[in-house]
Amino acid sequence: MAKVKLIEIAHGRSGDKGNGSNVGIIARHPDIYPYLKENLTAEVVKEHMKHICKGEVERYEMPNIGALNFILNESLGGGGTVSLKLDAQGKTHASTLLRMEMDVPEELLNKV
Numbered sequence: 001m002a003k004v005k006l007i008e009i010a011h012g013r014s015g016d017k018g019n020g021s022n023v024g025i026i027a028r029h030p031d032i033y034p035y036l037k038e039n040l041t042a043e044v045v046k047e048h049m050k051h052i053c054k055g056e057v058e059r060y061e062m063p064n065i066g067a068l069n070f071i072l073n074e075s076l077g078g079g080g081t082v083s084l085k086l087d088a089q090g091k092t093h094a095s096t097l098l099r100m101e102m103d104v105p106e107e108l109l110n111k112v
Helices: 030-039 042-048 094-096
Strands: 002-005 008-018 020-027 058-064 069-074 101-105
Touching: 008 094, 020 030, 020 094, 030 069, 042 069, 042 094, 069 094
Parallel strands: none
Antiparallel strands: 002 101, 008 020, 020 069, 058 069
């Protein structure tokens, strides 16, 4: 196992959904998706994003594209039109999550 940032094994994209943001995490290789599915849980994401996300984190699996989509409820201070937050649209939330460190099997690191 090696401790690496999530960005080493996945891409990410995020945006706003009212007062919540959505963060898509896409495996860099099909063999990495099962690892992400098992280890990148809603609870893990909630813990890493607790300074941003005040509500529940929901996770949706998209195996056909090797991705996980997370909804971070109550993370935008009311939403883009009413929030005083610097990033009221949640565009940086994927970058924040991709900086999370994870213990990843060496054989998966050789895939990227």
